[in-house]
Amino acid sequence: MPVDAAPIRAEQMKLLAELTHQIKTSREYESCIKALMKAKGLQPEQEAAVRVFARDFMRQKSLPAAFVQEFTKHTNEATCIWNKAKETNNFRLFMPILKKTIDLMQRKADYIGYKNHPYDALVDEYEPGITTAELDTLFSDLKDEITPLVKGAKKGKALEIKSSLKEQLEVCHNMLEAIGYNFNRGRLDTTSHPFCQGYHPFDIRITCRSAHPSIFTQMLTTLHEAGHAFYEMGLPPEAHGTPLGTYVSLGIHESQSRFWETRIGRSEAFWKFFLPKLKAKFKKDLGKIKLNDFMSGLNFVQPSFIRTDADEVTYPLHVILRYEIEKELLTGELHVKDLPERWNSSMKELLGITPKTDTLGCLQDIHWSVGFYGYFPTYTLGNIYAAQMFEVFSKKFPTWESRVASGDFDFIHTWLSKNIWSHGSRYDAGDLIRKISGKALTAKPYISYLTHKYC
Amino acid sequence: MPVDAAPIRAEQMKLLAELTHQIKTSREYESCIKALMKAKGLQPEQEAAVRVFARDFMRQKSLPAAFVQEFTKHTNEATCIWNKAKETNNFRLFMPILKKTIDLMQRKADYIGYKNHPYDALVDEYEPGITTAELDTLFSDLKDEITPLVKGAKKGKALEIKSSLKEQLEVCHNMLEAIGYNFNRGRLDTTSHPFCQGYHPFDIRITCRSAHPSIFTQMLTTLHEAGHAFYEMGLPPEAHGTPLGTYVSLGIHESQSRFWETRIGRSEAFWKFFLPKLKAKFKKDLGKIKLNDFMSGLNFVQPSFIRTDADEVTYPLHVILRYEIEKELLTGELHVKDLPERWNSSMKELLGITPKTDTLGCLQDIHWSVGFYGYFPTYTLGNIYAAQMFEVFSKKFPTWESRVASGDFDFIHTWLSKNIWSHGSRYDAGDLIRKISGKALTAKPYISYLTHKYC
Numbered sequence: 001m002p003v004d005a006a007p008i009r010a011e012q013m014k015l016l017a018e019l020t021h022q023i024k025t026s027r028e029y030e031s032c033i034k035a036l037m038k039a040k041g042l043q044p045e046q047e048a049a050v051r052v053f054a055r056d057f058m059r060q061k062s063l064p065a066a067f068v069q070e071f072t073k074h075t076n077e078a079t080c081i082w083n084k085a086k087e088t089n090n091f092r093l094f095m096p097i098l099k100k101t102i103d104l105m106q107r108k109a110d111y112i113g114y115k116n117h118p119y120d121a122l123v124d125e126y127e128p129g130i131t132t133a134e135l136d137t138l139f140s141d142l143k144d145e146i147t148p149l150v151k152g153a154k155k156g157k158a159l160e161i162k163s164s165l166k167e168q169l170e171v172c173h174n175m176l177e178a179i180g181y182n183f184n185r186g187r188l189d190t191t192s193h194p195f196c197q198g199y200h201p202f203d204i205r206i207t208c209r210s211a212h213p214s215i216f217t218q219m220l221t222t223l224h225e226a227g228h229a230f231y232e233m234g235l236p237p238e239a240h241g242t243p244l245g246t247y248v249s250l251g252i253h254e255s256q257s258r259f260w261e262t263r264i265g266r267s268e269a270f271w272k273f274f275l276p277k278l279k280a281k282f283k284k285d286l287g288k289i290k291l292n293d294f295m296s297g298l299n300f301v302q303p304s305f306i307r308t309d310a311d312e313v314t315y316p317l318h319v320i321l322r323y324e325i326e327k328e329l330l331t332g333e334l335h336v337k338d339l340p341e342r343w344n345s346s347m348k349e350l351l352g353i354t355p356k357t358d359t360l361g362c363l364q365d366i367h368w369s370v371g372f373y374g375y376f377p378t379y380t381l382g383n384i385y386a387a388q389m390f391e392v393f394s395k396k397f398p399t400w401e402s403r404v405a406s407g408d409f410d411f412i413h414t415w416l417s418k419n420i421w422s423h424g425s426r427y428d429a430g431d432l433i434r435k436i437s438g439k440a441l442t443a444k445p446y447i448s449y450l451t452h453k454y455c
Numbered sequence: 456m457p458v459d460a461a462p463i464r465a466e467q468m469k470l471l472a473e474l475t476h477q478i479k480t481s482r483e484y485e486s487c488i489k490a491l492m493k494a495k496g497l498q499p500e501q502e503a504a505v506r507v508f509a510r511d512f513m514r515q516k517s518l519p520a521a522f523v524q525e526f527t528k529h530t531n532e533a534t535c536i537w538n539k540a541k542e543t544n545n546f547r548l549f550m551p552i553l554k555k556t557i558d559l560m561q562r563k564a565d566y567i568g569y570k571n572h573p574y575d576a577l578v579d580e581y582e583p584g585i586t587t588a589e590l591d592t593l594f595s596d597l598k599d600e601i602t603p604l605v606k607g608a609k610k611g612k613a614l615e616i617k618s619s620l621k622e623q624l625e626v627c628h629n630m631l632e633a634i635g636y637n638f639n640r641g642r643l644d645t646t647s648h649p650f651c652q653g654y655h656p657f658d659i660r661i662t663c664r665s666a667h668p669s670i671f672t673q674m675l676t677t678l679h680e681a682g683h684a685f686y687e688m689g690l691p692p693e694a695h696g697t698p699l700g701t702y703v704s705l706g707i708h709e710s711q712s713r714f715w716e717t718r719i720g721r722s723e724a725f726w727k728f729f730l731p732k733l734k735a736k737f738k739k740d741l742g743k744i745k746l747n748d749f750m751s752g753l754n755f756v757q758p759s760f761i762r763t764d765a766d767e768v769t770y771p772l773h774v775i776l777r778y779e780i781e782k783e784l785l786t787g788e789l790h791v792k793d794l795p796e797r798w799n800s801s802m803k804e805l806l807g808i809t810p811k812t813d814t815l816g817c818l819q820d821i822h823w824s825v826g827f828y829g830y831f832p833t834y835t836l837g838n839i840y841a842a843q844m845f846e847v848f849s850k851k852f853p854t855w856e857s858r859v860a861s862g863d864f865d866f867i868h869t870w871l872s873k874n875i876w877s878h879g880s881r882y883d884a885g886d887l888i889r890k891i892s893g894k895a896l897t898a899k900p901y902i903s904y905l906t907h908k909y910c
Contacts, residue, residue: 004639005658008695012655184459200467203460240463 014072021068024060033057045244048426052243055128062111071104075371082369091340091358098368099336102329105373109330119327122374126250127381129428132327134441135377138384139320141443146316146450147350149301153313153454156300158214161285165190165212171281172208172222175274179260179409181226185233194221196228196257201237201245204229215278216298220265227260228253230413234421244424250375252420252429254382255389262312262383263390263449264412268295269401301454303351305360313454316446317350319380322365326373385433387446389419392437469527476523479515488512500699503881507698510583517566526559530826537824546795546813553823554791557784560828564785574782577829581705582836584883587782589896590832593839594775596898601772601905602805604756608768608909611755613669616740620645620667626736627663627677630729634715634864636681640688649676651683651712656692656700659684670733671753675720682715683708685868689876699879705830707884709837710844711871717767717838718845718904719867723750724856756909758806760815768909771901772805774835777820781828840888842901844874847892 001009023029036042036050078097085094109118117132124130163171173188185202190210198204206225208218231253239245247253264270268291275294279286301311307318325342328334334342343362348354355361367375393415394400403411419436433441456464478484491497491505533552540549564573572587579585618626628643640657645665653659661680663673686708694700702708719725723746730749734741756766762773780797783789789797798817803809810816822830848870849855858866874891888896 002638002640002642002658002660004637005655008655008657008692182459183457185457187457200460200463202463203457205457237463 010076021060021065024057030057030061045426049243052246052425059112059125062113063108064111067104067107067111071108071371074100074104075369078369078371079366082363082366086359086363089357089359089363091363094363094369095336098339101368101371101373102336104371105330117327118330119374122330123377124374126375126378127429128249129430130249130251130377130381135323138441138443139316139323139377139380142316142380142384142447143320143350145443145447146313149313149451149455150303150317150351153301154296154299155302156296158300159216159289159294159297160214161282163212163215163282165210167281168208168212168215168218171215171278172219174277175219176222176226178273178407179223179226179264180413181229182233186229188222194225196225196232198229198232201233201235201240204232215282219274220261223265224257224261227257230260230416231256231421234413234417235424236422239424242424244426246425248423248425248427248432249381249429250378251381251385252432254378255385256416256420258382258386259390259416263386264404264409266299266312267401267404269404271295271298272405273407299453303353305347305353305355306364313450314351316380316383319376321346321350322367322376325362326376330373381429384441384443384446385429387449388433388437388439388442390449391445392419465531472527476515476520479512485512485516500881504698507701507880514567514580517568518563519566522559522562522566526563526826529555529559530824533824533826534821537818537821541814541818544812544814544818546818549818549824550791553794556823556826556828557791559826560785572782573785574829577785578832579829581830581833582884583704584885585704585706585832585836590778593896593898594771594778594832594835597771597835597839597902598775598805600898600902601768604768604906604910605758605772605806608756609751609754610757611751613755614671614744614749614752615669616737618667618670618737620665622736623663623667623670623673626670626733627674629732630674631677631681633728633862634678634681634719635868636684637688641684643677649680651680651687653684653687656688656690656695659687670737674729675716678720679712679716682712685715685871686711686876689868689872690879691877694879697879699881701880703878703880703882703887704836704884705833706836706840707875707887709833710840711875713837713841714845714871718841719859719864721754721767722856722859724859726750726753727860728862754908758808760802760808760810761819768905769806771835771838774831776801776805777822777831780817781831785828836884839896839898839901840884842904843888843892843894843897845904846900847874 033050033054037054039050042050074097078101081097082094085091105122106118109121112121112124114120119132123132123135169188169190176188177183185204187205189205189207191207192210194206194208196204196206206222206229208222208225212218231247235245235247237245271291271294275286275289275291279289299312301313303314304310307315307322310318321343324346325334325339328342329336329339339362340358343358344354347361367373393412396415397403397411400411420432423432427435430441433439488505488509492509494505497505529552533556536552537549540546560577561573564576567576567579569575574587578587578590624643624645631643632638640659642660644660644662646662647665649661649663651659651661661677661684663677663680667673686702690700690702692700726746726749730741730744730746734744754767756768758769759765762770762777765773776798779801780789780794783797784791784794794817795813798813799809802816822828848867851870852858852866855866875887878887882890885896888894
């Protein structure tokens with residue numbers, strides 16, 4: 001989009017959001033929902049759809065229009081000020097803004113309501129059904145097991161070869177075709193931050209980085225976004241626009257990207273298939289490298305300040321840090337003015353490093369300025385779900401590695417489609433994972449994966 | 456857009472169109488319009504806006520929803536069948552479809568209403584205020600003067616040099632920057648058919664051809680689309696969404712593209728400035744060419760079958776042919792079954808050539824399949840308006856050629872903005888051209904331009 005186009009685009013988006021909100025909180029809509037809730041003889045999947053319709057209606061209805069407007073206005077301003085504060089490493093500039101955000105978040109939690117913890121009301125928007133108590137258990141298990149690993153984990157150095165953006169795009173395009181991305185229903189383009197954007201089930205586009213990093217990072221990023229895209233492409237198109245054609249939660253969405261990025265894309269099997277192709281293309285740089293050494297250059301642990309650059313082991317610790325801080329700010333246990341100190345001491349405790357600036361610390365993420373409060377946990381939930389799914393998958397397909405190494409990816413699509421994609425939001429995340437694995441959500445498979453791989 | 460995305464996209468567009476139609480024909484909207492029409496103390500520009508609001512409301516209201524749905528359904532099917540018919544040169548396949556289209560068009564004219572000719576009701580959608588009687592006069596003047604010119608006009612051969620799409624884009628990008636296209640408010644991309652798409656006043660994008668033709672064609676195409684873009688960028692942003700922030704008519708829109716493409720872009724002055732730049736880039740192919748010879752390779756007459764490939768002299772004859780046929784089909788004077796014969800004999804009469812297939816003849820344009828009936832005249836009206844505007848412009852700036860030759864384009868923007876862009880739809884096309892030139896619309900300046908340039 002041209003740079004000057006943003007303000008009117010924002011007005012257009014605001015108008016559409018207001019119109020949607022109007023319709024979705026109207027008396028007419030409410031009476032439809034209520035009639036459906038009382039309706040008899042619905043099929044189980046229809047009942048599931050009504051449950052989600054009703055849940056979303058209650059959430060929309062609970063927030064007064066005046067609050068939504070105040071919130072939107074504040075976060076618009078907050079984002080500008082956060083940008084400046086981050087650029088100039090000036091936490092004091094962001095402080096009053098964040099105070100106001102916390103205040104708004106506390107009010108939001110009260111409007112929505114909660115049983116045990118105000119954070120329940122916030123995280124529920126992104127991960128319906130999960131509770132703070134559950135997150136506490138999952139994340140403390142993780143933290144206890146992972147933190148001690150960091151020091152002794154596999155060290156390494158990222159492998160780098162020279163490649164142009166054009167070459168990277170070509171490689172990623174071919175990789176996407178090989179793993180079953182349907183270009184009749186999507187595109188691969190470049191943007192400053194990679195993302196997956198679905199307009200409808202037959203138009204799910206992905207991007208990788210325009211400021212091209214290493215070709216291997218580019219490939220893993222593309223696999224991550226492809227995982228998101230496969231999920232959206234796999235939702236039943238005939239249910240488009242209803243809960244049965246919609247993803248379950250951000251955590252389940254992230255599980256699909258992590259499944260492809262980490263469990264497939266960071267596996268030796270995957271590179272048995274793709275490394276020879278890269279060697280043929282980049283003879284000089286890669287011709288002589290051994291698969292073993294290549295894998296060491298891909299999978300290693302190196303504590304760093306920025307979440308989005310983190311390796312597989314330290315990544316969840318970045319998230320847990322934010323989760324704890326969000327909860328404490330919300331309950332008033334932590335004051336905004338003490339945030340930088342709290343951040344830095346936790347980084348030291350978890351990763352053994354201390355950022356020299358707030359730009360590299362508590363000002364690094366956009367989330368708190370745009371009001372995405374309760375969002376961070378879904379990143380790590382994605383990994384936890386993915387690991388629990390993968391445990392079942394790899395038992396079902398004990399030869400998955402030789403199949404992937406021979407370039408067979410169809411069976412992965414078939415399994416994910418049957419178990420996840422085709423259900424839309426018929427099951428809540430907790431029920432879905434129980435249906436797949438026969439167990440409640442647990443961090444064990446994820447911890448086990450990280451421990452075996454990196455220690 | 457990915458190829459499989461079209462059907463759902465069409466549903467989305469249909470939904471938005473229906474919602475818009477609902478709002479714009481609602482009682483609430485009607486009572487607003489009526490209140491405004493009775494309001495006293497409005498400023499003249501407010502009165503003008505109310506006049507346009509009311510006119511558009513009457514048109515929307517006059518068409519029954521059932522008719523609009525039938526029309527949309529038919530044209531969706533018609534486009535598929537037209538595509539097949541064109542591909543296989545099978546007019547008989549398209550015949551029943553076109554019969555139905557004509558029937559729908561006759562009903563549309565009746566719904567909308569007209570004083571003298573049913574065609575008035577159709578052309579009014581694209582060129583509000585113009586009448587068939589006026590078009591008859593303009594087009595018969597043109598036809599009488601231009602047809603005899605074709606045979607004796609300047610012949611020539613298109614200049615061709617080797618250039619990649621990337622080089623063409625670079626040249627067009629630099630040209631756009633030089634002539635004042637604001638890339639903060641737009642983009643240049645490639646598509647199979649070039650177009651200009653405005654989303655709002657700060658996001659007006661243009662494209663040139665992805666199947667790259669000659670670099671000179673590419674530059675003229677880009678100038679054409681830039682002319683459209685300048686107009687949309689020049690509309691008052693504070694009036695966006697109202698008639699005062701909206702273009703007057705398709706003919707006036709086309710006048711802006713033709714102004715830049717033909718009167719500026721095909722002038723010797725323009726190439727005095729740009730040819731040296733091209734010579735520096737394409738030394739081998741262009742290094743030794745003289746400006747005179749270059750201009751002969753750009754401006755010549757060569758009758759051909761396809762409207763969109765036509766030169767400046769034969770182009771209006773292609774349009775007049777369609778105009779006459781549309782009128783005759785609408786009144787029943789011409790039967791659909793006799794269309795190919797009528798087409799071919801007119802081509803022979805006007806251009807001295809006869810297409811060997813209907814694919815090269817009456818099946819070439821998409822317009823009749825999508826129901827764009829009364830649209831063709833606006834192409835030639837664009838040239839007529841542009842010529843009448845240019846006559847005034849060149850009198851006001853007798854040294855325009857030396858200014859353009861030195862790379863000065865700002866004064867053109869200033870003049871067009873003051874006289875056309877800044878008014879939005881405050882004046883109907885007829886009033887606007889009278890305000891600019893002091894005269895009613897006339898084909899004389901256009902005929903004079905073509906005659907002097909090509910004979």
